Amino acid sequence: MNIDFRTPEYSIHRDGVRCTNCRICVHQCANEAHIWDEKQKKVLADDIKCVNCHRCVLTCPTRALSIGSYPLEFKPNAHWTPHYITSIFKQASSGAMLLAGMGTDKPYPVYWDHLLINASQVTNPSIDPLREPMELKTFLGRKPDSLKIENGKLTEKMPPQLELETPIMFAAMSFGAISLNAMTSLAIAAEKMGTFYNTGEGGLHSSLYKYGKNTIVQVASGRFGVHTDYLWAGSAIEIKIGQGAKPGIGGHLPGEKVGLDVSLTRMIPEGSDAISPAPHHDIYSIEDLRQLIYSLKEATDYSKPVAVKIAAVHNIAAIASGAARAGADIIVIDGFRGGTGAAPLRTRDNVGIPIELALAAVDSRLRSESIRHQVSLVVAGSIRCSSDVIKAIAIGADACYIGSAALMALGCHMCQKCYTGKCNWGIATQNPNLTKRLDPVAGAERAANLLKAWSHEIKEMLGGMGINALESLRGNRLMLRGIGLTEKELSILGVKHAGE
């Protein structure tokens, strides 16, 4: 007998009294976990197909559904946890690499949760942002070494800058990895909130060119959809060297996700695999990086800032210093908790370093080399809330990218199955029956709401510190204290311990 070792992760509970067999769950579940049994005239469940995305739970009109962990336990073993046992089962039957979606779910230390924010008491007054001006405006781009002012006017031509009303942008997510409705939602929200969204490496859909003013276009190793109109379309160009979820490896959009629209946007034939090589094969050194940066500046007549996105890896400070010297106007550092549509699991869970440490190391290094002003720092990969943003800025970031959080605003429930193309929330899929579930106008409203809410919270906390401009918080690590951290961690983060 050939036994399938797979067991369900989740168990679908259907309340027999509440269920009316209306079959909405059957239509809502792209994973086919709910099945209509014609013989018994009732809805049944196939637990093994459930990914716990909550779509059925939230669309069930009688609230008859709930989902829990599948009640099956291995003999407790602190070393051989169920994850490793079931991984071996899967690989022994398939001979394949394990694939995962979203950022790592491993319990690595979250340094944001070991940092505490300061507030004013007595010696300097706190500020009430509801009634007093509070500035979140942020400019990203190279700043000159000095300012020349004549007759009260700046005489020096400033290098191109991105102007943000709030220090939060939507991170690079490609059309292909996410749906057009998801991208459109973020584009509209970025326009509404005076910030930017990023095309990712999948090109720019023709319907999104009108949001160009709020768009950062990405150039990755596959060069998908990269042509002159695309380069001119956005307000900045981002070279993607690496991604926090999968540093050092390339990307791979399977042919079945390359339908007509994706093919037109990526400028490749329908149905063909879109392979992004691990490196840019014209970049093997910092000098080569400079070559690509300047080829893009030349192609756009030096009118747009060029960003370089790198994954947070061990030697990040030296790499960032190199990128700054190579002419990057903005460096984006993506921490190891950053999300992804698909990444090899072992890479996702084991490669790279936390963004908090990477950011602190890079900011300190650039300052010590007196080149911090030459480049803006944007951090990504794990920003969950407004206080994470505040902490990142106090450590030294100019702005943050949010990816996972932005998708959650659109309805993502973090089931981590983006790579299957069966996203029931219409986000990480190209199936028209699923993508139509996400209304871009409603999505934009939710994404904009998130930025609005976070911006208010940031202002509140700034005011509490007695600071009325975000600029005064940048790199102001005295506004942070560590809690429960070792001397080494404190020294890398450049903060004192609480009580000091």
Add this chain to the structure above:
Amino acid sequence: MSRRIDAQGLYYKELNQLVRQAFSEGVTEVLLDNVNGQRYIGDGISGDGSIIIHGTPGNDMAAYMNGLQIVVHGNAQDATGNTMNEGTIIVHGDAGDTVGYAMRGGEIFIKGSVGYRVGIHMKEYMKKNPVIVVGGKAGAFFGEYMAGGILILLGLSGREGYPIVGDYCGTGMHGGVMYIRGQVEEYKLGKEVKIVEMTAEDQSILERYVSRYADYFGYDKEDILAQPFSKLIPYNKRPYGNLYTGV
């Protein structure tokens, strides 16, 4: 209208500004003399004008180029035609590494030999079908990740004692076609590539581009075509289809 620019001593930024300015003023032919390593010539320029280069242009010549014709009387360096969309490049000499990287459309003719990873990740898209013709020899990783387009390698010149193409030819190839004059040893091929019979259609494609090569560089087309060619194509469009399993 034609304009001559002396590139002697000009930094690439100034030189390229002059080139862009010339085209924006309605010049249709820009002649560049004494070019000596200046990068990015023709970078990101659209239109149907031409640039005639005397000397040695630097890296990333014709990157993102969208329609021009560039003729180089000399050698070209690395990443010529990087992510090029449309246009023609004719090099009366050798060229360096990664010629035609991610090129989507247009044509590149190199009289002599080229370096490593030439034609890497070439694509095709709708009516665009990029072509690179190399008259001499090519280094390793020729046509790596190739996703579309046509690579033609003639082996008419090049370093003596070296094979017509280096190792890992067509590794990761998942689209397009290569024609290599003569035989290619199996061990030189990437594992995603196979050699197949030439069809009449292949022959006519080959004739079309070889005759243009012969015209540009003064060769006899019949002489070149007299020797049989090896046709290389990928085994399939999805070389990595069964690599992953979900968690």
